[in-house]
Amino acid sequence: MSSGEQPGGGSRHTNQTNSVTPQEPGNSPSGESASDELPTPDECVAEFMETYGDRAGLPVTGINGTSLRADYTNEVTEEFQTEALGETERSASGTHVTAHEPVAWREAVRRLLKSHAEARQTRVNLVRGRPADVEYAEFSVEAETRWFASYQKKYYAQMNGWLREVCGGTRPSGGETDAAFDDPHIALVTLSASSTPNGRVSPVDHANRLRDSWDSVYHTLRNTMRDLGVEWQYDRRSEPHTSKRGDQRGTNACYSHDHIVLVTDQQITPEDLRPIVEKHVDGCDWAGADAHDLDVPNWIARPEDVGTVTIRRPDELENVAAYVADYCSIQPDDLLERSTEYQAWAAAMSAGNIKTVTRSNAAKQAATADSCKQRAESKASEQEDDHGENLVRSSRRGVKLECACCGSPHGIDQQQTLSASRLEADSPRAATDGGLDLDQERTDDLRNRWESARGAVTWGESLPRAAARERLENAMTRYPRATDARLFGLTGLPPKWSDLLVEIRAGLDREHAVGFQRGPAWRVDSVTVGETTYPASSGNGVDLVEASGIEHDYRRRLDSVLDENQSYRCECGVSAYGETMAKHLRTHGLETAEHARHAVTPE
Numbered sequence: 267m268s269s270g271e272q273p274g275g276g277s278r279h280t281n282q283t284n285s286v287t288p289q290e291p292g293n294s295p296s297g298e299s300a301s302d303e304l305p306t307p308d309e310c311v312a313e314f315m316e317t318y319g320d321r322a323g324l325p326v327t328g329i330n331g332t333s334l335r336a337d338y339t340n341e342v343t344e345e346f347q348t349e350a351l352g353e354t355e356r357s358a359s360g361t362h363v364t365a366h367e368p369v370a371w372r373e374a375v376r377r378l379l380k381s382h383a384e385a386r387q388t389r390v391n392l393v394r395g396r397p398a399d400v401e402y403a404e405f406s407v408e409a410e411t412r413w414f415a416s417y418q419k420k421y422y423a424q425m426n427g428w429l430r431e432v433c434g435g436t437r438p439s440g441g442e443t444d445a446a447f448d449d450p451h452i453a454l455v456t457l458s459a460s461s462t463p464n465g466r467v468s469p470v471d472h473a474n475r476l477r478d479s480w481d482s483v484y485h486t487l488r489n490t491m492r493d494l495g496v497e498w499q500y501d502r503r504s505e506p507h508t509s510k511r512g513d514q515r516g517t518n519a520c521y522s523h524d525h526i527v528l529v530t531d532q533q534i535t536p537e538d539l540r541p542i543v544e545k546h547v548d549g550c551d552w553a554g555a556d557a558h559d560l561d562v563p564n565w566i567a568r569p570e571d572v573g574t575v576t577i578r579r580p581d582e583l584e585n586v587a588a589y590v591a592d593y594c595s596i597q598p599d600d601l602l603e604r605s606t607e608y609q610a611w612a613a614a615m616s617a618g619n620i621k622t623v624t625r626s627n628a629a630k631q632a633a634t635a636d637s638c639k640q641r642a643e644s645k646a647s648e649q650e651d652d653h654g655e656n657l658v659r660s661s662r663r664g665v666k667l668e669c670a671c672c673g674s675p676h677g678i679d680q681q682q683t684l685s686a687s688r689l690e691a692d693s694p695r696a697a698t699d700g701g702l703d704l705d706q707e708r709t710d711d712l713r714n715r716w717e718s719a720r721g722a723v724t725w726g727e728s729l730p731r732a733a734a735r736e737r738l739e740n741a742m743t744r745y746p747r748a749t750d751a752r753l754f755g756l757t758g759l760p761p762k763w764s765d766l767l768v769e770i771r772a773g774l775d776r777e778h779a780v781g782f783q784r785g786p787a788w789r790v791d792s793v794t795v796g797e798t799t800y801p802a803s804s805g806n807g808v809d810l811v812e813a814s815g816i817e818h819d820y821r822r823r824l825d826s827v828l829d830e831n832q833s834y835r836c837e838c839g840v841s842a843y844g845e846t847m848a849k850h851l852r853t854h855g856l857e858t859a860e861h862a863r864h865a866v867t868p869e
Contacts, residue, residue: 304600304602304603305602305603306383306602307375307376307379307380307382307383307602308376310375310379310602310606310609311372311375311376311379313606314371314372314375314606314609314610315372317606318519318520318606318610320466320854321371321466321469321520322370322371322372322610323370323371323372323861324370324371324466324467324468324469325367325368325369325370325371325468325816326338326368326369326370326371326374326468326469326470326613326614326617326618327368327468327470327471327617327618327813327816328467328468328471328816329468329471329813329816330812330813330814330815330816331812331813331814332368332470332471332474332618332812332813333618333619333810333811333812333813334366334368334470334617334618334619334810334811334812334813335616335617335618335619335808335809335810335811336366336809336810336811337377337381337809338368338369338374338377338616338617339366339367339368339369339811339813340366340367340369341363341365341366341367342363342364342365342366342367342815343361343362343363343364344361344362344364345359345360345361346359346360346361346362347359364815365814365815366811366812366813366814366815367813367814367815367816368468368470368617368813368816369617371468371469371610371613371614374613374614374616374617375609375610375613377613378413378601378609378612378613378616378617379601379602379609379613382411382413382601382602383602384795385409385410385411385414386409386600387795387796388408388409388793388794388795389406389407389408389409389793389794390406390407390408390409390790390793391404391405391406391790391791391792391793391794391799392404392405392406392407392788392789392790392791393405393788393789393791394785394786394787394788394789395785395786396786399786401785401786402786404791405788406794409793412622413601413612414600414601415598415599415600416598418596418597418598418599419598421596421623422587422591422596422598423637424633424637425501425527425587425590425591425596425633426587426636427632427633427634427635427636427637428499428501428625428629428630428632428633428636429452429529429580429586429587429590430443430587430636431443431445431446431632431633431635431636431676431677432445432446432447432450432499432529432531432632433445433447433450433452433529433580433586434450434580435586437636437639437640437643438640439639439640439643439644440643441639441640441643443636443639446632446676446677447497447529447530447531448531449531449532449533450529450530450531450579450580451529451530451532451533451534451577451578451579452527452528452529452577452578452579452580452583452586452589452590453526453527453528453529453530453534453536453539453575453576453577454525454526454527454528454575454576454577454590454593455525455526455528455539455542455543455574455575456523456524456525456558456573456574456575457476457479457483457523457524457525457526457543457546457550457553457558458476458507458518458523458524458553458557458558459472459475459476459521459523459550459552459553460517460518460552460553460554460557461517461518461521462517463551463552465850465854466854467552469520469521469522469610469611469613469614469617469618470614470617470618470620472521472522472552473504473521473522473614473615473618473620474618474620475550475551475552476522476523476524476550476552476553477524477620478549478550479545479546479548479549479550479553480502480524482545482548482549483542483545483546483549486541486542486545487500487526487528487542490538490539490541490542491530494532494534494538495532496530496531496532496534497530497531497532498528498529498530498531499528499529499626499628499629499632500526500527500528500529500625500626500629501526501527501623501624501625501626501629502524502525502526502527502623502624502625503524503525503527503594503622503623503624504522504523504524504525504615504620504622504623505522505523505525505594505595505611505622506519506520506521506522506523506595506605506607506608506610506611506612507519507520507521507522507523507607519607520606520607520610520611520614521611521614522611522614522615525593525594526542527590527593527594529629534577535565535566535577536565536566536569536572536574536575536576536577537564537565537566539575540560540565540575543558543559543560543574543575544560546558547560558574559571559572559573559574559575595608619808619810628676631674631675631676632674632676634672634673634674634676635653635654635669635672635674635676635677637672638652638653638669638671638672638674639652639653641671642671649671651670651671653669653671653672653674653676653677654669654677654678655669656669656670656671657669657670657678658670658710658711658714659711659714660673660675661714662675665680666680667679667680667682670710708724708780709780709781709782712724712780712781712782713782713784719784720783720784720786721781721782721783721784722781722782723779723780723781724779724780724781725776725777725778725779725780726776726777727776731763731766734757734759734763734766735766735770737757737759738753738757738759738763738766738767738770739770741753741756741757742770750764750767753767754767790802827862827863827866828844828845828847828848828862828866829844830843830844830845831843831844832844832868832869833868833869834847834866834867834868834869835866835867835869836850836851836854836865836866837865837866837867838854841869847866848862851865851866
């Protein structure tokens with residue numbers, strides 16, 4: 267079986283820029299770099315092999331059963347032939363897959379960068395409706411992946427919007443944002459794991475082991491904040507170990523570690539967050555206590571010895587978002603011009619299909635609300651309503667109302683009723699007679715309930731609602747001056763029918779039918795790569811398989827060098843017999859018989 271790996275080309279200088287420029291965070295003077303200014307994938311692979319030869323040959327996973335993207339494995343096939351069991355049956359022959367062997371780390375880098383270079387030349391072609399439709403239209407957009415500079419800019423903009431909502435600040439569109447938190451503090455927490463717990467491990471295995479502790483870490487974080495009585499939001503993201511916080515050629519270079527950006531509405535200390543770090547070390551057996559400053563007995567007494575947790579106030583920082591972006595390596599550069607460490611890490615994340623960014627729902631909703639406000643203020647946008655000015659019922663768990671423009675409940679009073687909120691807001695939805703356009707509310711509710719429908723109509727109401735209406739109308743006839751609370755007391759109905767009472771007072775007739783019609787939606791029709799166009803497929807584009815055949819493949823390659831009954835001594839001093847020595851050589855990243863022959867001596 268062919269491994270599918272190709273040798274790299276010439277060497278190149280590593281890009282040394284590792285952070286967003288604080289003065290112009292998230293911006294690149296020329297957008298995506300021109301292709302002729304970027305190194306080739308083979309040049310990048312050669313740089314990785316030259317700089318990190320001790321790990322470039324490692325398979326992306328060394329554990330059978332690990333989930334990998336299929337395009338980061340090599341299929342092992344076996345031919346088969348069946349015999350005919352009777353005169354009416356025919357024999358059959360063919361091949362079937364017996365294993366999915368993970369590629370070497372260097373090969374994963376090559377495949378990712380080649381795919382990235384191809385994506386830079388890719389357009390996604392969209393169509394709206396069918397050619398016979400009056401509203402038929404075509405449109406093309408450039409393809410984008412999470413490794414594009416433009417995507418990194420989006421990351422930065424989202425983080426900036428979130429921090430602006432909770433800490434306050436001026437929006438790029440000119441408006442001022444009042445801080446949602448009265449006393450915001452920003453805590454930065456770093457969680458890591460050793461890449462050599464008992465010899466060097468594969469990058470996907472390392473990333474998976476690092477993240478195994480997250481569930482318990484999150485619950486500890488939540489319980490700690492609850493015990494402190496603190497409102498909080500978080501953004502958690504992974505990044506590679508680089509020179510920013512240590513030796514670029516160090517043990518963990520190219521491997522992953524996590525940052526938690528935590529914003530609290532109250533002053534906290536690093537000592538308050540120590541249980542979170544301790545829980546990570548307890549839950550990840552490759553995480554060392556000393557590496558997380560847990561060898562320091564009192565973080566309050568010796569703050570200068572603690573780097574795992576740092577806490578700052580927004581008013582101490584010239585640019586809050588740039589400070590956080592620099593810490594988290596959010597950098598608006600193309601993947602081909604990122605550092606060797608970043609490229610190797612990105613290849614591992616892609617091979618393992620590992621998500622590198624997670625945020626609390628509150629943080630996501632705050633970022634969405636900030637974007638909504640900017641669209642309302644922008645002359646280039648068709649949005650007229652400000653965030654929260656027009657509300658609709660929400661289908662989110664624990665949320666009643668959300669913004670009709672962006673779908674975020676951030677900053678919206680959830681205690682109010684939908685109809686009352688529109689009345690109090692004096693919105694454009696008020697009817698000409700001074701009442702509420704409740705028919706429009708019914709239409710909006712129907713449209714939001716059936717988002718895939720091209721059209722729908724509704725009239726009447728459910729039997730329970732009709733029964734509640736009758737009870738309220740009877741009570742209002744007998745007690746025309748009764749307050750809402752009095753009417754609910756008289757009828758024994760729960761407050762959830764408050765919207766129904768608003769409808770009755772406004773004279774809404776549910777027998778009046780309302781409906782909507784939607785135009786055709788945009789859909790992907792084809793994809794153009796270079797000059798070739800391919801029809802769109804119905805798949806999601808990611809095919810996951812379980813890695814297998816790992817030890818068998820590796821041992822087979824070293825059979826010509828290592829005898830099972832012979833003892834060998836490695837150049838590092840370790841002595842072991844054939845199969846055990848083979849496993850040991852793998853920790854050095856030695857994947858071929860030629861490398862093994864130079865590394866061991868028979869005893």
